[in-house]
Amino acid sequence: MAAFIELRDISKSFGALQAVQPTRLTLEKGEIFSLLGPSGCGKTTLLRILGGFIEPDAGSVIVEGQDLTRQPPNRRPINTVFQNYALFPHLTIRDNIAFGLRMARRPRAEIVRETEAMLDLIQMRGHADKRPDSISGGQKQRVAIARALINKPRLLLLDEPLAALDLKLRQHMLLELERIHDEVGTTFLYVTHDQGEAMGLSDRIAVMNAGRVEQVGPPAAIYEAPASRFVADFIGDTNILDGDVLERIDSNYLRLGLDDFGPVLAWNDKGLKPGDSVHLSIRPEKFTISRERPAGDGQVNTIRGRVVDLIYLGAQTKYRVAVGERHLLVQQQHQRFQLDTRPIRWDEDVWISWHPDDGYMILEQEAPSGEAG
Amino acid sequence: MKKSRGQWILSVPSLAWLLALFLIPCLLVFAVSFRPSGPYGGIGEGWTLETWRSLTNPSYPAIIWRTLWLSAATTVLCIAFGLPVAYAMARMSPAWRNRMLLLIILPFWTNFLIRIFAWRTLLHPDGLIKQVLVQLGLADPNAQLLYNSWAILLVLVYSYLPFSILPLYAAAEKFDFNLLDAARDLGASRLRAFFSVFVPGVSAGLLTTFLIVFIPVLGSYAIPDIVGGPSSEMIGNKIAQRVFNDRNLPHASALSAVLALIVLTPLLAGLVLRRWRGNATGGGRAA
Numbered sequence A: 001m002a003a004f005i006e007l008r009d010i011s012k013s014f015g016a017l018q019a020v021q022p023t024r025l026t027l028e029k030g031e032i033f034s035l036l037g038p039s040g041c042g043k044t045t046l047l048r049i050l051g052g053f054i055e056p057d058a059g060s061v062i063v064e065g066q067d068l069t070r071q072p073p074n075r076r077p078i079n080t081v082f083q084n085y086a087l088f089p090h091l092t093i094r095d096n097i098a099f100g101l102r103m104a105r106r107p108r109a110e111i112v113r114e115t116e117a118m119l120d121l122i123q124m125r126g127h128a129d130k131r132p133d134s135i136s137g138g139q140k141q142r143v144a145i146a147r148a149l150i151n152k153p154r155l156l157l158l159d160e161p162l163a164a165l166d167l168k169l170r171q172h173m174l175l176e177l178e179r180i181h182d183e184v185g186t187t188f189l190y191v192t193h194d195q196g197e198a199m200g201l202s203d204r205i206a207v208m209n210a211g212r213v214e215q216v217g218p219p220a221a222i223y224e225a226p227a228s229r230f231v232a233d234f235i236g237d238t239n240i241l242d243g244d245v246l247e248r249i250d251s252n253y254l255r256l257g258l259d260d261f262g263p264v265l266a267w268n269d270k271g272l273k274p275g276d277s278v279h280l281s282i283r284p285e286k287f288t289i290s291r292e293r294p295a296g297d298g299q300v301n302t303i304r305g306r307v308v309d310l311i312y313l314g315a316q317t318k319y320r321v322a323v324g325e326r327h328l329l330v331q332q333q334h335q336r337f338q339l340d341t342r343p344i345r346w347d348e349d350v351w352i353s354w355h356p357d358d359g360y361m362i363l364e365q366e367a368p369s370g371e372a373g
Numbered sequence B: 001m002k003k004s005r006g007q008w009i010l011s012v013p014s015l016a017w018l019l020a021l022f023l024i025p026c027l028l029v030f031a032v033s034f035r036p037s038g039p040y041g042g043i044g045e046g047w048t049l050e051t052w053r054s055l056t057n058p059s060y061p062a063i064i065w066r067t068l069w070l071s072a073a074t075t076v077l078c079i080a081f082g083l084p085v086a087y088a089m090a091r092m093s094p095a096w097r098n099r100m101l102l103l104i105i106l107p108f109w110t111n112f113l114i115r116i117f118a119w120r121t122l123l124h125p126d127g128l129i130k131q132v133l134v135q136l137g138l139a140d141p142n143a144q145l146l147y148n149s150w151a152i153l154l155v156l157v158y159s160y161l162p163f164s165i166l167p168l169y170a171a172a173e174k175f176d177f178n179l180l181d182a183a184r185d186l187g188a189s190r191l192r193a194f195f196s197v198f199v200p201g202v203s204a205g206l207l208t209t210f211l212i213v214f215i216p217v218l219g220s221y222a223i224p225d226i227v228g229g230p231s232s233e234m235i236g237n238k239i240a241q242r243v244f245n246d247r248n249l250p251h252a253s254a255l256s257a258v259l260a261l262i263v264l265t266p267l268l269a270g271l272v273l274r275r276w277r278g279n280a281t282g283g284g285r286a287a
C-alpha cells in the first residue's frame, strides 16, 4: 500500500549550502511525527518544502498518491502553524479562524458553524472578538492551531510552535496539543530542537543533522538504539567509548577491547566479527555505582574509577567518575531512603558496573538520509 | 485613554503653534467671508451674507464637482500605482531599496513649476507625446491633449505619486511578510492574499496617503492653471482669480471656507465613526 504522505528524495541548496540532503520520509495517517535536530539543520526548510513555500531542487512531495511538488501553497491540503503564529492583526480571533473557510468560499452558515466549533475546541469562545495583540502567547498559539485546522488539512505542519512560550506554558501547551490531536486525528508534522518535546509528543521522530535525516523511529528506539554517534549524543546524555571487537563469545555476546578501559562484554545485535571497530554508547542511568566490587559471575562489566564531581538532585544523583584520562557520566536513581547508608562522596574510589545489554554499539557508517528502502 | 498631566504639558507648544498659526487664521478667513468687499480690493465695514448668496452662481457646483472628482481620482490612482511599488520595495534588498528611494526623490531636485511646464511641452500639439501617439495611430492628429481635465489628472498623478509611495513604503517596510505566507497557506491566491492581508496591513500608510494627496490636490491651482483650460478650472483657480484679478477678498474667503468644509466634513465623520466603532467593539482593544 502506498504511504499516506511521502517525501521522495527531496533536496535543497541555498547557493553552496546544502540545506537538505536527498531525503526520503514517509508519514502515516494520524501520527505525530517530529523533525528533531539542532538549529540550522534544515528542519524549517524541509517543512516549507512540504508547505509549498520553497521549491525543492529535486525530489517530490506525494500526499495520498498525488504529486503536489509543483502545487502552490494555496492548492495543497496542508496547513501550517507558523513559528511566530502569523495571526492577522487586523482581524478578530473569530475572523482569523474563519479565514481559511472564507478563502475557500464556503457557505456562510458553514463558516459560522465550523468557526464556533473551533473556538470551542481551543476553549477561546470568550475571546472571539478580541484582536491578536490583546491575547496572551499561549492563546495566540491555540488560535494559530485552530486557524490551520479549520480547512481539515491532510497534514498539519508545526514549526517550533512552543519556542516562544515559557517553560510552564510549554508543558501545558504540549498536553493541549495532544488533546487537540486526539480530537481531530490529523497527521501532525512537528518541528522542534527540544528533544523533551519530541520524545513526549511523538509517535515517531526523525533526527536531523546538517541537512541529513540520521534516524527515524519511535522515541524509545531513538533513545535506546541510536543509529549514529550524533543521535546518541544529541538525544539525552551518554558516554561514548571507542573500541574494537576482540572475540565472539556466542551468537548474542562479544568481547570488546575499549581503548581506555580494557575488555568488556557487549550485546552483539549487529553480528560483528573480530576486528570491527565500534562506539559503545552507555547512558548514565544504566551504570551502577558502588564502593564494593559488585558480585557478578563475570556477566557484568566493571570499571574502577574515582568520583571527581557529584550533584545531588533529590530524586537522583549525578556523578562524574574519572577512569584514567577519561571521565564517565553516571546517574543513580534513589530507590530507597538512603540516610542510614553512607553516601558516596568526592574523591572516593568506586566501582561502576553495567550489564552487557545496556551498552549499545554504534557503527561508524554513513546511513542514507531518511528511511531505509 | 487618560493622558497624564505631563503629556499635556509636553503638547502645549505644538497646540499653541496650531492655535496661533492655523486655527486663528482659518477663523479670520472664515470671518472675512461675511464682510462686504471694499471698492479698491480692501475689506469693507459691517457684516453681510451677500458673498455667500453669490456662491449659488451656477458655475460653482460644476467647479466644485470637478475639483472633488479630480482629487478623488488622483488619490485613487496614486494609491493604485503606489501600492505595488511600495510592496516591491519592501521586499527588495536594502541596497536596492536605497537606490529606489533615491529615484523616487530625484524629481524633487527640479523645481515643481519647471516640471509642470515640461509636461506642457510634452503634451503640446507639436510635443513629443502627441507626435508619438499620432505616429502609433493611437491619437487623432486633431486631438487636444492639453487644456482639459485629463491633462490635469495626468500631471496631478505625476506630481503626487512620490507623496503616495513614500508613506505606503514606510508602512510596507514594517509589514510582516510572513502574514502573506499564512494567507497563501490558508488558501488565498497571490492576489487575494495581497488584498486581504497586505492592504489592511498598510492601512496606516493608506490613511497618510489620503491626507497628503487628497487634501493638497483639492487646493491645487498651479497645475490646472498651466495644463488646464478655461473649461477645466478647479476651485483653487477661482480662489486665485478672486484674490489677484477681482481683488475680492471676501469672495475668495468664502470659497476657501467651502474648501475647508469639504475637507473637514469627511475627516470629522471619519473621526466620529472611528470613536463609535471603537466603543462598539468595546472590550476588544484596551482603549
Ligand SMILES: Nc1ncnc2c1ncn2[C@@H]1O[C@H](COP(=O)(O)OP(=O)(O)OP(=O)(O)O)[C@@H](O)[C@H]1O
Pocket (backbone or CB within 6 Å): A014, A017, A019, A037, A038, A039, A040, A041, A042, A043, A044, A045, A046, A193
Ligand atoms: N532563504 C535562505 N537563503 C539562504 N540560506 C538559507 C535560507 N533559508 C535557510 N537557509 C540556511 O539553510 C540552513 C537550514 O536552515 P533552516 O531554517 O531549515 O534550519 P532550522 O533547522 O529550521 O533551524 P532553526 O532551528 O534555527 O529554526 C541554515 O544554515 C540556514 O542558514
Ligand SMILES: [Mg+2]
Pocket (backbone or CB within 6 Å): A043, A044, A045, A159
Ligand atoms: Mg527553523
